[in-house]
Amino acid sequence: MELLTRLRNWLAAENLDAVLIASRQNKQPHLGISTGSGYVLVTRKTAHILTDFRYYSDLASRSTGYKMHLLNADNPFTVAINRLIEREEIATLGFEGEHVSWQTGSQWRASLNTTLCSISLDALRQIKTADEIARIRAACDIADHAAGHIRRFIQPGMREREVAAELEWFMRQHGAEKPAFDTIVASGPRGALPHGKASDKVIIAGEFVTIDFGAQHQGYCSDMTRTFLVSGQNSPPEAHPLYAIYQTVLEAQLAAIAAIRPGVACQEVDRAARSVIQNAGYGAQFGHNTGHAIGIDVHENPRFSPTETTLLQAGMLLTVEPGIYLEGQGGVRIEDVVLVTDSGAEVLYHQPKTLLLTGEI
Ligand SMILES: [Mn+2]
Known part of the structure; x- marks a missing residue:
């Protein structure tokens, strides 16, 4: 839990309601594996892993303290995230601007019902556990x-x-x-x-x-x-x-x-x-x-x-x-x-x- 505690202290300091982690390197400590697929969403109170069929059972067996969400044609990323944004009242959502393409960022800005803020999680990785x-x-x-x-x-x-x-x-x-x-x-x-x-x-x-x-x-x-x-x-x-x-x-x-x-x-x-x-x-x-x-x-x-x-x-x-x-x-x-x-x-x-x-x- 040290990882989530550290991240939540950072959320409070940055005045963010949640952070959406998409980069391979910043997801790795949460997922336990290195993959470019899937997302981690951490709010002030809850933590979520959103992934597809290829990774779902592996990640579900590794992670404790995260709610798992299966992404598929019926539950695409935008729908799943917007549901969480509404349920958890996420008004400000940090995302990793240096790791997200312009195309993806533009699409998120158009489709996610929250205020997106470009952030960097680099500083959180500087002191190792x-x-x-x-x-x-x-x-x-x-x-x-x-x-x-x-x-x-x-x-x-x-x-x-x-x-x-x-x-x-x-x-x-x-x-x-x-x-x-x-x-x-x-x-x-x-x-x-x-x-x-x-x-x-x-x-x-x-x-x-x-x-x-x-x-x-x-x-x-x-x-x-x-x-x-x-x-x-x-x-x-x-x-x-x-x-x-x-x-x-x-x-x-x-x-x-x-x-x-x-x-x-x-x-x-x-x-x-x-x-x-x-x-x-x-x-x-x-x-x-x-x-x-x-x-x-x-x-x-x-x-x-x-x-x-x-x-x-x-x-x-x-x-x-x-x-x-x-x-x-x-x-x-x-x-x-x-x-x-x-x-x-x-x-x-x-x-x-x-x-x-x-x-x-
Ligand atoms: Mn070197």
């Missing part, structure tokens, strides 16, 4: 384990796509429902592409390879990046031409983590990382945010961006992932998921962050 933290922790454990496996697996001569396939297979075998997003494997010059999805490029000895991936577990995501040096050349990691930028990214990543604690503005954490990279002369080669919140979606709010003024609170989970990208040469990114605790930050991964060679134990 103990159950959500446990699920994200488990998703992170799968990724952490997979990072160690894939580092030992990578050999010169493999294609990036083979590495991605092995990584995703491993995560599935260890409890992931699916990858949290398209796996990035970017080797050599492709490392300069921050979102270089795994390609047919062959990985060569002496290249850096950046792997950015995550697991979805029980509906929650992890997100992790490590950059490795591909073995097969005899020179030590310290002799690599990109070693200095690796060390700079690592220093920036550690500085950002050290800045995290409740009450600190997100932009201060971004600044902690960005100033290290700027002072090393690579400010222009770090063209993205330092991190983002994570949960049901891989990318949630708030962000560790230069302009984000949101203050950190215990129970938030965010990534810390600075990088440096040198066009034509390669790149480095290192990413952890961090839980904001009462006194600071807990990093949810245990894999080392020093520059490591692939293949070795």
